[in-house]
Amino acid sequence: MAAGGEGNALTVTVPPEQWLALGRAARESLGCGYFNFSSAVDWKEEGLEVVARVENLDAGFSLTMKTRLGPGVTSVASLTSLWRGADWMEREGWDMFGIRYEGHPDLRRILLSQDWEGHPLLKSYAVDTPYPPYR
């Protein structure tokens, strides 16, 4: 576990098996009741990194949570049991990066159509793949 940041913002990096525990600590100990966003970064051969930012609006404190999934791993615990705001954000993570959020109640595509193939924000996705008649 590594922490850094400045002012009232803190960045915490944990291994993926402690992802839900970190979320619970942020929710219950730090009082971060506002789920700002969740996204991911594709570091190519180093694998995916999941990023989530939660805030305590009363104290003006924000916590950025990061976890490296490792090469080839696409599964991480879902934060929807702690914040309902994580629902659509994690659906977007599944849609764009193909990350399977374990424990998500309704993990399906949110932005792209349901019959879409592939996850377009991965670095390995070829954007000029023919999609007749549109692309």
Place this chain on the structure above:
Amino acid sequence: MEVKAPVPQIPPPVWTEFKDLQEWEKYRQSRPEGDKHSGLFEAVTDGIYNFPGGFVVTSLADGFLNWARKSSVWPVTFGLACCAIEMMATFASRFDVERLGMVPWASPRHSDLMIVSGTVSIKMAPMLKRIYDQMPDPKWVVSMGSCANSGGPFRHGYHVVKGVDRVVPVDVYVPGCPPPPESLLNGLLILQDQIAHFRKTGERAKPSAKID
């Protein structure tokens, strides 16, 4: 005895379950020309045209009908992106397309023209096709802006249709990113010029040579 309330089972929306769109598409495939051709009408007009001196009558009738068509082109308001702001400025009082007989109308079933103003995404393209199919014939399409013409700056995006002419036939392309209202107004005047030379041949009007 405990009575449980029934849990509503709402199935997730799957786009392939919309049967009516597919059946409408099948219907369209069986009648590719739409309402543009009617056998009786063609026989009557051919008879009049082949009668000695009859071509004067058909030319006059065509000219009158085309004058009527071009004088009341009602565009369906189909704003997709920032080009729609310029389209709204064109519809508003300063540039005032109403003096050309154009009324921005919020229903495709009463409209003759669709101004595709903005980026068409792959998820939006079937809906655009559906709105185009709901418009009565004869109908025209103006592609407004770089995005609708070719994909524009988002051409290499994963979700962008590379030109709306891959979905619907386009009559006038208006370049620009976004085109200013003067540019769109020029495009609409060019469209009126095309409509003035419209023939019931089932083919699209050729661009006139006087446009530079």
